[in-house]
Amino acid sequence: MFKHTFVWLAVCALGTMSCQAKPSDKTTTAAATPAAKTADNAAIMARKQVPVVCYHQIRDWKSTDSKNAKDYIIQIAAFKEHIKMLADSGYHTILPDQLYAYLTTGAPLPKKPIMLTFDDTDLDQFTIANPTLKKYGFKAVYFVMTVSLGRPHYMTTDMVKKLSDEGNVIASHTWDHHRVDKYSHNSELKIIGKNGKITTRPVDDWVTQIDKPTKKLEEITGKKIDYFAYPFGIWKKPVLPELQKKGFKIAFQLADKRDPDYPLMTVRRILDSGYWSTQTFGKSVKNSF
Numbered sequence: 001m002f003k004h005t006f007v008w009l010a011v012c013a014l015g016t017m018s019c020q021a022k023p024s025d026k027t028t029t030a031a032a033t034p035a036a037k038t039a040d041n042a043a044i045m046a047r048k049q050v051p052v053v054c055y056h057q058i059r060d061w062k063s064t065d066s067k068n069a070k071d072y073i074i075q076i077a078a079f080k081e082h083i084k085m086l087a088d089s090g091y092h093t094i095l096p097d098q099l100y101a102y103l104t105t106g107a108p109l110p111k112k113p114i115m116l117t118f119d120d121t122d123l124d125q126f127t128i129a130n131p132t133l134k135k136y137g138f139k140a141v142y143f144v145m146t147v148s149l150g151r152p153h154y155m156t157t158d159m160v161k162k163l164s165d166e167g168n169v170i171a172s173h174t175w176d177h178h179r180v181d182k183y184s185h186n187s188e189l190k191i192i193g194k195n196g197k198i199t200t201r202p203v204d205d206w207v208t209q210i211d212k213p214t215k216k217l218e219e220i221t222g223k224k225i226d227y228f229a230y231p232f233g234i235w236k237k238p239v240l241p242e243l244q245k246k247g248f249k250i251a252f253q254l255a256d257k258r259d260p261d262y263p264l265m266t267v268r269r270i271l272d273s274g275y276w277s278t279q280t281f282g283k284s285v286k287n288s289f
């Protein structure tokens with residue numbers, strides 16, 4: 001989580017753009033459109049949830065890591081043990097298309113299904129997580145924040161393409177990790193010129209954070225991008241119809257309750273905390289869904 005702040009600052013530090021694109025007064029809450037298929041939603045809500053696990057950084061702790069940060073940093077040996085435990089316990093990784101088919105039509109899933117997801121484009125997801133998963137024939141979902149591509153400690157576009165080519169799913173995680181509930185169609189981008197002069201131009205956060213990054217990922221992978229994860233896991237009801245209109249099949253949050261009107265836009269995940277033993281992780285996978 002802490003790293004998101006870092007990214008934000010890093011963007012600001014580049015001096016070309018301000019991160020303080022403020023939603024204007026005209027911010028509208030999307031009219032609560034009645035969910036189109038109530039019966040389907042009830043059926044989706046009634047199905048047993050599939051465990052979905054969320055990872056960020058996979059690396060050993062440093063003395064500078066804060067207490068809170070460690071929830072989001074799983075140490076390398078622990079990660080390898082957790083994944084081995086899943087394999088030894090007979091779990092099978094599934095991908096979002098399988099989850100979508102299961103939730104919407106009841107399509108069968110393999111025995112002991114689980115989905116593994118990785119947020120924020122961290123380099124160790126490519127160097128540590130991917131080879132570990134390959135040992136067990138596991139596939140995963142990578143939620144890429146496009147501003148980070150090619151920066152130090154983050155994946156490059158070639159790495160993202162390779163993960164996709166190897167049968168993993170690349171999914172959308174905004175441009176620079178701004179919260180979805182803060183988006184406005186009438187936002188302002190501050191541009192700081194070389195002489196320090198600040199000018200502004202109107203922007204639509206939904207285009208900057210959703211449309212453009214999703215298109216970029218489609219260009220990189222050559223595949224349609226159908227899935228999304230909320231930065232910080234944060235969402236509010238008015239954003240759900242907007243995301244559905246953008247064409248996402250599933251939007252993944254963290255562990256809050258699902259919205260019964262938009263169960264596909266609020267699919268739950270748990271963090272595999274850096275503090276968890278393999279046993280605690282195993283119990284949480286069983287009991288949280």
Ligand SMILES: [Zn+2]
Pocket residue numbers: 119120173177230231232
């Ligand atoms: Zn994130």
